[in-house]
Amino acid sequence: MFRTLIMPFFSIIFLSTETLGQVPFAQVGQMPLLLNSSLAGSSGKHRISLGWNNLFSESQKISNYAASYDQVLKKWGSGIGAYYLFQQNKNGLVAEISRPNFGANTFEGNYLNNNSFHQAGICFAPKFNVMRASNPREIKCTFSPSLFFDFQSENKKTNQTFYQTEFHSTLYSIDFPSGKQSMDSIWDSKLSFTDKTQQYSSGIGLLLNTKNLILMSQSKLTASTTHETIQLSSYYQGKQTANSNEINIKQTLYSFDQNMNVGRSFRKSEESKFSFTPFAGIGFRHYLNLGTKTDDTTGRAVYSYNLSSKKRTDWNYFHFSANFKYSKLLFGTTVTRSQNLTFGGGTLGFQNDWMKLMGNISAIFEGKNVLFPKTEITVGLSL
Amino acid sequence: MKIDSENIEETMFEYFEGNLSENEKAELLNFVHQNPEYEKDFAQWAQTYAHVEETVPDYGLAEQLLRKPPIAWPFAKLAFFGTAMTISMGVLIYFLNFRSQDEKQIVPVETISSTIVTESVQNSKPEYFKQPSAKPNKLSSAISTKQNFQVSSEKEEIKINYNSYINSNLLPETKETNIKTIEEIVASQPKVELVVIQPEVSKPDSVLTPIAEKTAEKAVAPKKVKKRLPLNLKPNSNFIPVNPNF
Numbered sequence: 001m002f003r004t005l006i007m008p009f010f011s012i013i014f015l016s017t018e019t020l021g022q023v024p025f026a027q028v029g030q031m032p033l034l035l036n037s038s039l040a041g042s043s044g045k046h047r048i049s050l051g052w053n054n055l056f057s058e059s060q061k062i063s064n065y066a067a068s069y070d071q072v073l074k075k076w077g078s079g080i081g082a083y084y085l086f087q088q089n090k091n092g093l094v095a096e097i098s099r100p101n102f103g104a105n106t107f108e109g110n111y112l113n114n115n116s117f118h119q120a121g122i123c124f125a126p127k128f129n130v131m132r133a134s135n136p137r138e139i140k141c142t143f144s145p146s147l148f149f150d151f152q153s154e155n156k157k158t159n160q161t162f163y164q165t166e167f168h169s170t171l172y173s174i175d176f177p178s179g180k181q182s183m184d185s186i187w188d189s190k191l192s193f194t195d196k197t198q199q200y201s202s203g204i205g206l207l208l209n210t211k212n213l214i215l216m217s218q219s220k221l222t223a224s225t226t227h228e229t230i231q232l233s234s235y236y237q238g239k240q241t242a243n244s245n246e247i248n249i250k251q252t253l254y255s256f257d258q259n260m261n262v263g264r265s266f267r268k269s270e271e272s273k274f275s276f277t278p279f280a281g282i283g284f285r286h287y288l289n290l291g292t293k294t295d296d297t298t299g300r301a302v303y304s305y306n307l308s309s310k311k312r313t314d315w316n317y318f319h320f321s322a323n324f325k326y327s328k329l330l331f332g333t334t335v336t337r338s339q340n341l342t343f344g345g346g347t348l349g350f351q352n353d354w355m356k357l358m359g360n361i362s363a364i365f366e367g368k369n370v371l372f373p374k375t376e377i378t379v380g381l382s383l
Numbered sequence: 384m385k386i387d388s389e390n391i392e393e394t395m396f397e398y399f400e401g402n403l404s405e406n407e408k409a410e411l412l413n414f415v416h417q418n419p420e421y422e423k424d425f426a427q428w429a430q431t432y433a434h435v436e437e438t439v440p441d442y443g444l445a446e447q448l449l450r451k452p453p454i455a456w457p458f459a460k461l462a463f464f465g466t467a468m469t470i471s472m473g474v475l476i477y478f479l480n481f482r483s484q485d486e487k488q489i490v491p492v493e494t495i496s497s498t499i500v501t502e503s504v505q506n507s508k509p510e511y512f513k514q515p516s517a518k519p520n521k522l523s524s525a526i527s528t529k530q531n532f533q534v535s536s537e538k539e540e541i542k543i544n545y546n547s548y549i550n551s552n553l554l555p556e557t558k559e560t561n562i563k564t565i566e567e568i569v570a571s572q573p574k575v576e577l578v579v580i581q582p583e584v585s586k587p588d589s590v591l592t593p594i595a596e597k598t599a600e601k602a603v604a605p606k607k608v609k610k611r612l613p614l615n616l617k618p619n620s621n622f623i624p625v626n627p628n629f
Binding site: 263 | 615623624625626628
């Protein structure tokens with residue numbers, strides 16, 4: 001019976017070949033409901049989880065704020081929970097603009113995209129016990145399937161019109177479905193771009209845990225409705241030379257997310273103060289109907305999201321952490337992939353019976369150079 | 384009375400107690416006036432008796448004192464009936480669940496009762512009783528071995544309610560010679576579980592025979608043990624929590 005319960009975890013992984021839901025935190029266990037909905041009520045107490053992280057680069061700035069609450073309904077033998085995530089994503093710094101300010105020139109960054117992302121969800125996870133064959137009164141492990149509903153809202157827009165310099169870039173529009181290369185002589189371009197996306201997701205989670213082992217899997221189906229408005233204008237020496245028609249695209253994309261996580265806590269004995277807990281996870285997202293779409297106005301094919309068929313399956317989640325605990329002190333290392341970036345870093349924290357506070361500093365390294373530093377603070381309260 | 388230094392204290396006491404006559408009071412006061420060294424003592428006696436006041440307790444506040452309220456009759460009634468109902472339910476549940484007709488139990492030897500001839504047994508100490516009771520009752524004294532049983536001239540028949548039957552061989556008989564020892568009874572029993580039935584003394588044979596057949600049949604047929612699924616399909620709040628180290 002124990003083996004038959006493990007099989008669903010492995011079989012679901014190979015159903016599709018791409019993408020898994022992202023948990024934009026290095027310590028994924030600190031955001032249990034974002035990681036897997038079956039973790040609702042898994043602590044047996046009222047739990048509040050809070051998290052914040054910040055990622056900086058020359059052309060990108062991402063901030064995440066998350067909060068969740070879950071508890072056990074003893075009457076129903078089930079856990080319930082709710083979570084919320086807010087992400088501020090500014091990327092695509094194209095040029096710096098010089099503005100006169102009290103007789104001096106100041107420079108400020110201009111981002112191509114200023115995205116705000118909201119995610120909220122609820123989950124319900126009943127708990128079932130698997131008893132030992134030798135002793136029907138002893139619990140061998142706990143199995144918890146779950147059901148969750150998730151809503152996401154994303155707004156992308158140009159902060160203001162930007163002036164593209166002599167960078168080479170490929171722009172897409174209804175008039176240039178194969179993309180248009182900006183020419184050196186055109187050193188001014190104006191792009192108005194807005195994108196409003198609403199996603200509705202639902203899925204199931206699976207959790208199998210013993211006292212020291214945890215095995216999780218989550219499958220999610222997402223319907224994403226996007227409304228894009230794009231207009232491209234070109235300027236040469238201050239004069240508009242070309243202006244495309246305004247493009248309005250409204251379409252619905254379906255994607256399937258899948259992830260799996262496994263962890264084990266090692267301890268020499270019950271009285272030992274030292275423990276070692278490795279944890280690993282992997283996941284992907286697969287776009288089910290990504291391809292060319294025909295614009296109703298012009299009848300021409302338009303690519304959405306500038307994605308080619310090669311990127312229909314995106315392995316966008318990878319996590320490995322090795323945490324050590326001595327008495328109440330936590331320390332460890334993490335390797336996480338999120339926002340299409342892979343980070344490596346260290347963790348330091350404190351844990352007692354009712355609180356777990358963890359701080360993480362990670363970065364993307366290129367040789368010895370740090371490209372994108374990321375700081376993170378998470379806290380979990382058990383009441 | 385002549386007052387001097389030896390009896391001055393006593394005389395002062397009697398004065399303030401009011402036990403002196405007028406002449407004695409005058410004599411005391413004259414003595415104190417003539418001996419100033421006793422004026423201080425006399426003044427102290429006077430102060431002592433001035434602070435002693437006999438007061439009568441005021442019982443007017445008695446009704447304002449907190450008193451343990453008597454138990455309200457409705458509450459007492461409810462408690463009484465509630466207790467009676469609880470006890471009744473407990474007894475009913477006990478008899479329904481633990482003493483059902485299909486339940487099989489091994490009847491202890493001590494509960495075997497029979498209609499036997501007994502008498503005021505004298506000096507009878509049955510060998511099979513390991514711990515003879517302090518007050519051997521008629522039952523314990525009646526069940527005895529052949530060797531130890533002494534029959535006196537006066538005989539008295541005692542009939543005791545049956546609790547169970549072992550088999551027909553153990554039917555109690557009124558004759559002394561048919562009384563068997565406990566060891567003989569136990570040894571003659573087949574190794575099967577016993578059935579508790581309603582006793583009918585008048586027709587013991589008709590009751591015993593089908594029971595013996597049933598027990599024999601059931602002894603042959605093996606029981607089918609139901610296999611329980613290891614997975615409890617009912618959600619349970621008593622589960623293994625996830626290790627907090629994750």
